[in-house]
Amino acid sequence: MIPRSLAAVALAGSLALVWLDPVRAAPQSVAERSWPHWRGPAASGVSAETGLPLRWSSTDNIAWKAPLGGLGVSSPIVWGDRVFVTSQAGRGARADGPGGTGDRVGFLIEAFSRTDGNRLWTHEVAAEGDLPPVHDKHNLASASPVTDGERVYAVFGTGQVVAVDTSGARAWTRHLAREFAPFDIQWGYGSSPVLYRDSLILVCFHPSASYLLALDRRTGKRLWKTERGQGVLSYSSPLIVPAPGGDELIVNSSEGVEAYSAATGEVLWRLEETNRFPIPSAVQDRGIIYLSRGYRSGPYAAIRPGGRGDISKTHVVWHVPAGAPYVSSIVLLARNQISARTLASPAISGGRLFMRTDDQLIAIGARAGS
Numbered sequence: 001m002i003p004r005s006l007a008a009v010a011l012a013g014s015l016a017l018v019w020l021d022p023v024r025a026a027p028q029s030v031a032e033r034s035w036p037h038w039r040g041p042a043a044s045g046v047s048a049e050t051g052l053p054l055r056w057s058s059t060d061n062i063a064w065k066a067p068l069g070g071l072g073v074s075s076p077i078v079w080g081d082r083v084f085v086t087s088q089a090g091r092g093a094r095a096d097g098p099g100g101t102g103d104r105v106g107f108l109i110e111a112f113s114r115t116d117g118n119r120l121w122t123h124e125v126a127a128e129g130d131l132p133p134v135h136d137k138h139n140l141a142s143a144s145p146v147t148d149g150e151r152v153y154a155v156f157g158t159g160q161v162v163a164v165d166t167s168g169a170r171a172w173t174r175h176l177a178r179e180f181a182p183f184d185i186q187w188g189y190g191s192s193p194v195l196y197r198d199s200l201i202l203v204c205f206h207p208s209a210s211y212l213l214a215l216d217r218r219t220g221k222r223l224w225k226t227e228r229g230q231g232v233l234s235y236s237s238p239l240i241v242p243a244p245g246g247d248e249l250i251v252n253s254s255e256g257v258e259a260y261s262a263a264t265g266e267v268l269w270r271l272e273e274t275n276r277f278p279i280p281s282a283v284q285d286r287g288i289i290y291l292s293r294g295y296r297s298g299p300y301a302a303i304r305p306g307g308r309g310d311i312s313k314t315h316v317v318w319h320v321p322a323g324a325p326y327v328s329s330i331v332l333l334a335r336n337q338i339s340a341r342t343l344a345s346p347a348i349s350g351g352r353l354f355m356r357t358d359d360q361l362i363a364i365g366a367r368a369g370s
Contacts (some may be wrong), residue, residue, distance in 0.1 A: 134188030
């Protein structure tokens with residue numbers, strides 16, 4: 001039997017609309033009205049928006065559609081009146097066959113008007129170095145970007161990290177695969193970055209080298225780096241949760257569920273449990289961390305933050321050894337059809353859902369003036 005505390009968490013697909021938290025009062029600030037990173041303001045998939053359409057199709061309740069300059073499965077993000085999305089232009093290598101077509105490969109960050117879908121600017125950076133092989137369902141632009149309203153930050157599967165300001169001008173860039181070790185995780189990189197105080201934090205867990213990295217969000221300079229050795233893997237995006245001893249960074253890795261100090265990168269606690277493909281990200285509600293480990297009917301658990309060392313006997317609220325899907329998601333409100341493939345999670349802002357298909361950005365909701 002599924003525990004009641006998990007009843008609101010349906011682990012069933014990638015289209016995410018509602019999670020654990022109850023709907024809060026309407027937000028007031030620009031930050032609260034925005035969808036600044038994957039899974040929204042609280043990284044939970046929860047939106048305080050009201051009046052969102054529950055039904056749509058390829059033509060009904062579509063405010064606008066905008067073609068993208070490249071392909072990808074990263075989720076759109078929203079800040080104020082702008083929607084940002086990343087893509088790969090040109091084809092790279094495939095995991096199950098020879099390399100690409102010889103096209104020039106570049107990475108794009110595009111900005112669109114939230115109101116009418118007008119493309120405001122495109123920032124392109126050339127792919128540098130070896131192009132790692134990827135799974136057929138994605139490419140080297142799978143990690144979703146993040147914004148603080150001043151800059152947009154994006155990381156790509158070559159190890160390139162790019163920060164641009166809201167006008168599209170480059171602020172700084174890093175190439176982590178050249179500086180530290182190859183981005184050689186099987187099937188390609190997919191962890192989205194997170195912002196914490198003055199830092200941009202990235203999970204870089206690869207066969208060649210595994211580490212957590214915090215960069216200064218203004219300059220790109222290294223603030224701290226936590227080594228994890230070789231062969232610790234993760235496709236998951238980290239979650240920051242409050243805890244009695246300070247904010248914790250939660251990572252789903254091939255060795256278990258791990259917590260680090262969000263301020264310093266210090267290792268805090270671990271629930272040891274091996275997993276070949278740790279893809280799902282954690283969510284927290286009312287002081288409890290909920291996490292599906294992923295990979296072929298994998299386990300899922302509820303954990304209290306604040307532990308130290310091995311927390312298997314002290315901070316695990318409950319643990320179910322099997323039953324979770326490969327990639328976890330949250331409750332659907334309704335089933336609707338868009339005539340295109342979409343693997344990205346939606347963003348929600350201003351009474352609209354923003355969905356990214358392979359090659360389009362779609363705003364679902366009432367048209368302007370209607």
